[in-house]
Amino acid sequence: MKATTIYDKGHQWIMFGRDPEKPESIIDTNQYMIVAGNRALLMDPGGIEVFAPMLGAILHHAKVDEITDIFASHQDPDIISSLGLWDQALPHAKLHSPWLWEGFLRHFGMNNIEYVGIPDEGNELNLGEVDVRFIPAHYLHSSGNFHVYDPKAKILMSGDVGAALEASEAPLFVEDFDEHIPKMEMFHKRWMPSNRAKNDWVKRVRTLDIEYMAPQHGRIFKGENVARFIDWFEALEVGVAIP
Amino acid sequence: MGAPTEPVEDKLVALASIAAELHSVMGVVWSVSLAGKNAKVISAQAGDKGLGFRPITESIDEISQQAIRGVDDISSEALRLSKIAVHEQRSIDAYQRFNSVIKKNVDAKYIKTILPAVNKVEQSMRASISEFKKSMNNLTLLLETMDQCMLTARAVASVSRIVTSSGQEYRDKLTVVSNDLDKAARYIKQRLLNSYRHLNNVNAQR
Numbered sequence: 001m002k003a004t005t006i007y008d009k010g011h012q013w014i015m016f017g018r019d020p021e022k023p024e025s026i027i028d029t030n031q032y033m034i035v036a037g038n039r040a041l042l043m044d045p046g047g048i049e050v051f052a053p054m055l056g057a058i059l060h061h062a063k064v065d066e067i068t069d070i071f072a073s074h075q076d077p078d079i080i081s082s083l084g085l086w087d088q089a090l091p092h093a094k095l096h097s098p099w100l101w102e103g104f105l106r107h108f109g110m111n112n113i114e115y116v117g118i119p120d121e122g123n124e125l126n127l128g129e130v131d132v133r134f135i136p137a138h139y140l141h142s143s144g145n146f147h148v149y150d151p152k153a154k155i156l157m158s159g160d161v162g163a164a165l166e167a168s169e170a171p172l173f174v175e176d177f178d179e180h181i182p183k184m185e186m187f188h189k190r191w192m193p194s195n196r197a198k199n200d201w202v203k204r205v206r207t208l209d210i211e212y213m214a215p216q217h218g219r220i221f222k223g224e225n226v227a228r229f230i231d232w233f234e235a236l237e238v239g240v241a242i243p
Numbered sequence: 244m245g246a247p248t249e250p251v252e253d254k255l256v257a258l259a260s261i262a263a264e265l266h267s268v269m270g271v272v273w274s275v276s277l278a279g280k281n282a283k284v285i286s287a288q289a290g291d292k293g294l295g296f297r298p299i300t301e302s303i304d305e306i307s308q309q310a311i312r313g314v315d316d317i318s319s320e321a322l323r324l325s326k327i328a329v330h331e332q333r334s335i336d337a338y339q340r341f342n343s344v345i346k347k348n349v350d351a352k353y354i355k356t357i358l359p360a361v362n363k364v365e366q367s368m369r370a371s372i373s374e375f376k377k378s379m380n381n382l383t384l385l386l387e388t389m390d391q392c393m394l395t396a397r398a399v400a401s402v403s404r405i406v407t408s409s410g411q412e413y414r415d416k417l418t419v420v421s422n423d424l425d426k427a428a429r430y431i432k433q434r435l436l437n438s439y440r441h442l443n444n445v446n447a448q449r
Contacts, residue, residue, distance in 0.1 A: 059353045
């Protein structure tokens with residue numbers, strides 16, 4: 001599992017992914033962690049299959065008992081099916097996830113970790129040295145869905161929005177936006193079910209100052225590519241499986 | 244080339260199968276119980292003439308009650324065992340994954356901080372293994388007791404036939420009851436045999 005520090009000014013943002021040992025048959029995922037002093041927030045920690053490489057990679061950057069918080073943007077297995085294992089590794093941690101999914105996520109096995117349901121309108125989490133905001137992204141693609149915004153680092157962890165399906169050795173950042181479009185077009189058209197939800201999200205994130213948009217699959221958008229993505233997404237017709 | 248071997252049944256499947264075998268027995272046991280109670284009523288209605296049948300009808304009723312309790316106990320124990328097995332499997336899985344993290348990341352700065360979690364998981368795993376053993380022994384004992392109960396049931400059915408052969412007006416009704424008891428006992432014995440086979444599969448994997 002490769003770990004790349006994408007922000008390091010007082011607190012750090014670390015991206016984990018591009019695991020060369022990942023079985024071919026499972027989708028490549030990006031996991032993120034904010035390290036702020038002696039507290040860390042692990043975001044969309046991934047499925048059971050990536051648990052061991054993830055934990056191994058994390059232990060280069062933070063102590064186990066410093067990982068005080070976990071965030072799951074929604075309920076999908078590639079996001080959080082490792083919960084039962086984190087539950088045994090981090091028994092004192094808190095899981096922040098949509099309130100809507102609590103009863104479902106507990107099926108992954110949660111006997112120790114505390115579930116902190118995020119209300120529909122979102123809220124904030126204080127990590128000591130930094131506050132992050134849970135931004136509503138309902139129906140993008142899950143009925144209860146949030147993204148994480150760090151106003152200090154100007155990073156939006158955007159879950160499945162901005163995701164691209166490509167090889168696990170792909171570069172970390174989008175270099176040529178136009179060239180990147182075919183890698184994400186089908187994903188957004190099919191996985192995102194609602195134009196109304198999409199436009200609501202577009203309106204909301206346009207009010208945020210974003211330098212990096214970090215999705216759960218594919219590459220990170222940086223600088224002007226963030227605005228280009230938002231414009232492209234706004235114009236895209238989604239929910240195409242309905243004839 | 245060796246002889247082909249039968250695939251080993253998964254431990255969790257084997258335990259669920261025991262519960263399923265016993266579930267199918269419950270209906271039979273209840274119908275015997277009902278028949279036993281019916282036999283008691285018949286012998287009571289017979290007044291003095293039915294006195295000779297009473298010990299038999301009492302025995303049938305007692306055996307069916309014992310069988311109901313036995314099936315309940317076995318089902319509960321099999322369910323408990325399944326839960327312990329799932330917990331044990333989860334602990335083993337976590338333990339193995341934690342150890343693979345340690346093995347592959349010896350150079351990680353904070354690798355030692357995972358050790359308390361590894362120890363805790365190891366303790367939980369060992370506790371589950373020990374609890375599983377105890378529960379397996381309980382289940383074996385319960386199956387043996389039930390087996391004994393069915394032997395008694397068959398013996399009572401035989402005696403019942405002899406007694407009813409000397410009876411008169413209630414003979415037919417009680418013969419039906421004793422035949423049902425014998426049939427049920429044979430059916431339950433077969434289910435117990437199947438349960439033993441599943442239990443052996445669980446033991447083979449330990």
